Amino acid sequence: MDEVGRGTTVKDGLAIAFATVHHLVSKNQCRALFATHFHELTDMLGCSKSYKGSHVFEHVAFFCTSVDEVEASVVFSYYSNLTQGIGKPFGIFLQRQTRRQP
Numbered sequence: 001m002d003e004v005g006r007g008t009t010v011k012d013g014l015a016i017a018f019a020t021v022h023h024l025v026s027k028n029q030c031r032a033l034f035a036t037h038f039h040e041l042t043d044m045l046g047c048s049k050s051y052k053g054s055h056v057f058e059h060v061a062f063f064c065t066s067v068d069e070v071e072a073s074v075v076f077s078y079y080s081n082l083t084q085g086i087g088k089p090f091g092i093f094l095q096r097q098t099r100r101q102p
Helices: 010-030 041-042 091-096
Strands: 063-070 075-085
Touching: 010 041
Parallel strands: none
Antiparallel strands: 063 075
């Protein structure tokens, strides 16, 4: 699934993301990779310093991408690495790279 909740408000999108994870964990009981830009979702799932959820989400682990920027003359290369934890949003970084006003 991709672009679920596109065109909705942030609260609606967050509710859709939470409901999707809840359904995957409690009903499907499957292994899944769930990517989202809603960082608030980690709080809703009870994420702790061990990067695990709590209660019904105790088997949910959190991973993030980190981006290493390599500058060679005018070419920028980005390498994405998946590590355990919760990442930071890159929206402001990308906005600065394109020199657009927020």
